[in-house]
Amino acid sequence: MSHLTLEQELKTAGTYGHFIDGDFPIPRGETAHVTLNPANGTPLAHFAEATSAEVDDAVNAARHAFLTVWGRMTGRERYEHMRRLAVELERRTERLAWLETLDVGKPIGVSRATMRDLPYTVDYYASVLHGLTGETLQVGEHDVLNFTLREPLGVCALIVPWNYPLTLALLKIAPAIAAGNTVVLKPSEVTPLSALELARAVADAGIPAGVINVVFGGGATGNALIHHPGIDKISFTGGTETGKRIYAAAAAGLKRVTLELGGKSPLVVFDDADLPRAIEVAKIDSIRNSGQVCAACTRLIVHEAVADAFVDGLTQALAGVRIGEPGNDETEMGPVINAAQLKRISSYREVGHEEGAHFTECQNIDTRADLKNGYYTAPALFLQASNEMRVSREEIFGPVQTVLRFRTEEEGLRLANDSPYGLAACVFTRDSARAIRTARTIQAGTVCINYGVKAVVEAPFGGYKQSGIGKERGLQAMLDDTQLKSVRLYHGRT
Template sequence: MRQYGHFIDGAFVRQNAGPVFESLNPYTGQAWAELQEGTQADVDDAVRAATRAQSGWWKLNGAARAEVLHRIADVIAEHAAELSVFESTDNGKIVRETRGQMQFAARLFRFFAGYCDKIYGQTIPMDQTSIFDFTVREPFGVVGLITAWNSPITLLCNKLPAALAAGNTVVVKPSEHASVSTLELCKLFKKAGLPEGVVNVVTGGAAVGNAIVTHPQIAKISFTGSPEVGAKIAGAAGALLKPVTLELGGKSANIVFDDADIEAATVGALAGIFAATGQTCVAGSRLLVQRGIKDELISRLVDRAGQIRMGDPLDESSEMGTAANKPQFDRIMDRIAKARDGGAKLVAGGGRGQGVDLHTGLFIQPTIFDDVTNDMEIAQEEVFGPVLSVIAFDTEEEAVQIANDTPYGLATGVWTTDLSRSMRLVPQLKSGVIWVNTYRVVAAQAPFGGVKESGYGRERGEQGLLEYTQTKNVMIDWSGQIKDPFAIKN
């Protein structure tokens, strides 16, 4: 049993003696780590540490901050294998995927390190030629980062290096279901020489999140998680006039036209929903297929889904891991049962994973439903699991209508060999990310985020950096002739 305290002011601490909670390994069902349930006092300590550190961190020139971020990238890459084991043990994702995510985390730090000395303002030509006007971009100060359990390090590194590059310091709350990899990352921050207090982590549940969101010295919030919690955070922050970036859920459409490369579309559909056990916000959970090729594509998908090897997330041969925690497992199984009762046709999976090595774990079979209509609950509500709904369409216009007919707007896939069609669809699809003839591609330099109930604001890319800056305008009158507005004019 590993034991962890909060990470505050460069050290692991347990001084406020809050209660403890256990992290359960979703593969073995056993507790493997003990963590502290944070209190208001812990959050206050973390904010004080971040506030003390912020002025010094911002006063470092951009090149000096970049050096620190590059060192962090180096140590993450060096320890990627270790971090991936911690994360896979905590949330059941296969280690082959989490190892790649650790390398991507290092890439994100390197990308934003390059921006540290390139946060430019503007000079603005004025109507009054004797006034010189310019803008500068400044950090918020202390920002709160709240992440989810499905990809703790990736979700944190979508936010953290951008916030640090801009000169902010941070207080982080990882999910109570998967906190260990974030705390282990803090050890690497110390190794890389990050100044004390620049990054602070307080573990725990909703009370800790609320303390961070409402803390008067935290100037901005960035949250990744469910729309329900995101709405509460936005409301609480809005009451304090505090800006928020929200990366929320999705019910993404993967649209396959009859001229598509069907083998490529098959692979794209599989990757879109069964990678990461379907526990991604961009999961292509609605597969919209033009009616003429639907039966063939479903046949291919059912065959391939049956071949996916579920097993120990730390086994290199495993292709799909577990649900990340018992509440999520129960939620997925409930959605499957409701879909069957609601008239969807189950053509693959639908049950708990079976096998000698699977009996203790939270495994769910890759599941496919046919004959789904877009008004069914399974087509409208985010499942966040390995559950695919196939919806037939006839025309391009119908595909667009179905794709947009959801409260969400995070990602959309389009499979077609018709370039003109893909360009016609881009402005019509209400989605923050559109992939054409691919799916789930990510890049440090490409902005990511959604519309509608999938949230607002962007992460990654230059836009992700600007989310953590404020614009200040400066006007200098060099004429020496200030006009007195109260002088009597003859």
């Protein structure tokens, strides 16, 4: 597939509309959002903003499908539908990869690897749903059989951000529909392309109408979904402040919530660490998706005995990163998402300077003519920093990390926990007893020891503190999409 051909297709298609009740009706609203290619700032496509009536239509379609079709199916029937969806996604891997690269700015090699994993996400939950069972309870009554049932919640509103639009959409959709729910997905207005292709895959896979609906738009569309009385659960991934507002809105209707929010994750490097491996993890967390990853380790907490060597090694590694056009197979890091995000990242340079941190940019890209039209920034480090500084406490969401030094294990772990966030953490040490102590002590939803991959579909993922509520991934995500019913059957004589 030529990405130039795909770009031309997108640009000449007119305004894209929503996917409601198994169809793509003509959009009724007059407002549209333009999605831009972050590598050069040019428009890619126009997407309609959903009206309140269209949100109503999507929720009502989901409710009807839940009550009449999907909620009544056996697990095996849902499994067979989900398998067909996985096949459709696999068939579209290359197209989806290019859509994500054009929309988000990820290097094409990264997008391809990500898209190849997505059919497995659907397959995983299609298989796990067979284990969605209740249990028989031992109660203190001779004539009562007490057992539990796991039942779906109903209609779930799924709101996903722009950094991993399709991955996060499927990580919400797959467990929800496996459990028997129906859904309304709202992708970010900044990166809607892969959600459109997902809707086409849903239609081609023969998923019953109304089970998966997609509405496009910005904050107004999200608000309409959040406050809709027909929504039983809200699952949101994004910023902590937005998550707090959603939590408050959900409380008014006693809606269930899953909130996967911000992070300022620590990478704790002890003096006995495998230093090259720790440096590689720090490098990857800086450049993966241009640092726009909620679980990225952006606080590098390094023992003073190895701090100089660690900083030298990391600086050298980041200096060699291949920054460039996302469509190039050799590119390791592309642009950030848009001009607003680039401005936000750049503003922290002045914040750190005012606080007394030393800003070190690991490459000079100012003279790169090939990057001048895109939203590019170089990997950077804040040195001579303290954990009280804003650059150590606030989520910058770019390829910027702060280096903090410590002397004792207690001090290192105190620094790791001294954060409003608790999404993930990495620890490097060869001492197995220390590894267990740190895993128990660090306040984070995921702690990786001598390893940098923080999330896989088979294991639960979700934060402590202001990093969120509930879990995504793993069996727990599907359990969070159900409600537990106790059934008490009297079988004595009447």
